[in-house]
Amino acid sequence: MLFTSSAYGLHLDRLCGILAVVMIAGLVTGQIGAHIWAGFGALTWLAAAAAVVLALLRLGSVQRMAQIFALLSVLVALAIALLRPEALPHMQTALFQGTAFSAFLTSLGLIRAPVRASRLVAQAAARLFAASANRRAGAVTFGAQGLSVLFNIGTIGMMSDIAENHARHATEQGRPPINTRVMTLCALRGTVLSTIWNPIGVGFAIVTTAIPTLDPVAFLLLALASAFVITCGTLWALRKETAADHSPDPDRSTDLAGGRALAVILSVVLGLIIVTLVLHRLLEISFLVAACVVLPILSWSWPFVEPEIRAAMKNSDPLGGLGKASASMANEATIFLAAAVIGAGVTVGFALLGWGAGLGGEGVPALVPILGCLFLVPLAAALLIPHSVVVVMIAQLLGAGPIGAAHPLALGLSLCLAWALAISASPISAMSIITGRQLAVPAARIPFDLNRRFTLVALGLAAALLVVTYFWL
Known part of the structure; x- marks a missing residue:
């Protein structure tokens, strides 16, 4: 036997690492260099080719949903090429977005x-x-928003585990323990709400990429303000629920070290956002491409700040590590790459049928589809339809059309709010699954029972914010 399974996996990771380097470097260099010389745009094609090959190499190991969408994207691209070749530039743009x-x-x-x-x-x-005790729910909810910029969905499990440890120590010391269920739900809600404004989050990236007239900086400020209003509103509306956690903190001995660590992490998050904004403005690139510059630099430099991480990663293989990173996100990457192409095909089909032209026209006020997005996406998620696919398709359909041109802030906010609330409403979202596992309950109980009131209150607040945005911004 020439290769063992472990050796094959190592070679595959290294190959995928090489392709990932080509994809990221080609995309960044192509997008930045195109402002200097048009010939640099060819590197974007090289990045697209690497992305497609990377998806094909991982196709056998991704979820069935991702495989189905990959097949559909190929069929849609072939149909457009054969039946509507004049629409191929639109498909090219979608491929680059994917x-x-x-x-x-x-x-x-x-x-x-x-x-x-x-x-x-x-x-x-x-x-x-x-x-x-009376501020802990707010601290955890707001804190989870900041931490999840770096830790993503891992914030929920980490904070739930810490709550369990606090409760166990309190019980051992004869103190009333904190309510771990309430704290886990607060961590979930903070992580959900961060997706509204997180500039290096997938939802934010989809929206800012799909709406050409949207100013990402102005939108970031609007999204932050909206998340703040919804956070405060839901904390107030659910104050009786969170009041169930009335115990004092069982261990304040780590306050000083923890406070310094929190200040450092929040500073890193703020710095990450500022650097991304600066790159976006100076280099005239999207938030998405700017994040592709910032995140690899941060991941490379972080071990030099914490010696424990540096020791653990001292002998790691950079290409293999990049290949593993691509493998960890293979499902999402395949779905978003495919959904961008499918969404572009759907947009072409709708244009042929004349459906897209009427949206936001004289017959249908733009507020109707904008509010419709807010309610449709969470409803689809509750019915087990992946919200990411729905948002990508709607963004493709409306983002570059009359609604996106006339009301970019309202449409962008609608999609980001819908993205967050769909996560909260979906029994198959990663956040619901993780929270269910932490609380030892079926994942479906999270959106349909334990977190239902939060989702409904947030939906009402989101609708009010959209109306205000539509008429005043």
Whole structure:
């Protein structure tokens, strides 16, 4: 036997690592260099080719849903090429958008390893539980929003585990323990709400990429304000539920170290956002491409800040690590790459039928489809339809059309709010599954029972915010 299974896996990871380098470097260099010389645009094609080959190599190991969407994207591309070749430039744009999604997700996968191994992140999360009893729910909810920029969905499990540890220590010391279920739900809600404004989140990236007239900086400020209003509103509306956690913190001895760690992590998050904004403005590139620059640099530099991480990663293979990062995000990367192409095909089909032209026209006020997105996407998610696919298709259909041109802020906010609430409403979302596992309940109980009131209150607040945005911004 020439290769063992482990040797094959190592070679596959290295090959995927090489392709990931080509994809990310080609995309970034092509997008930046195109402002200097048009010939640099060819590198974007090279990045797209690498993204497609990377998806094909991982196709056998991704979920069935991703495989189905990959097949559909091929069929849609062939149908457009044969039946409507004049629409191929539109499909090319969609392919480049899908490539940017794949590069971004791979870059996001890179940062997960150092963040998961970081003692600072764990100390910062633990510090949130040291807040006074009447402020703890707010501290955990707001804190989870900041931490999830780096830790993503891992925030929920990490904070739930810390809550369990606090409760166990309190019980051992004869103190009333904190309510771990309430704290886990607060961590879930904070992580959900962060997807509204997180500039290196997938939902934010999809929206800012699909709406050409949207100013990402203005939209980031609007999304932050909206998330703040919804957070405060839901905390107030659910105050009786969170009041079930009335115990003092069982261990305040780590306040100083935890406070410093929290300050460091929040500074890193703020710095990450600022650098992304600066690159977006200076280099005239999208947030998505800017994140593909920032995230790999952060993942490379983080081990030099924390010696424990540096020791653990000292002998790691960079290409193999990049290949593993691409593997960890293979499902999402394949779905988003395919959905971008399918969405473009659907847009072409709708244009032929004349459906897209009427949306937001004289017959149908633009507020109707904008509010429709807010309610449709969470409803689809509750019916087990992946919200990511629905959002990508709607963004493709409306983003570059009359609604996106006339009301970019309202449409963008609608899609980001719908993305967040769909996660909260879906029994198959990763966040619902993780929360169900932490609380030892079926995942379906999270959206349909334990978190139902939060979703409904947030939906009402989101609708009000959209109306205000539509008429005043």
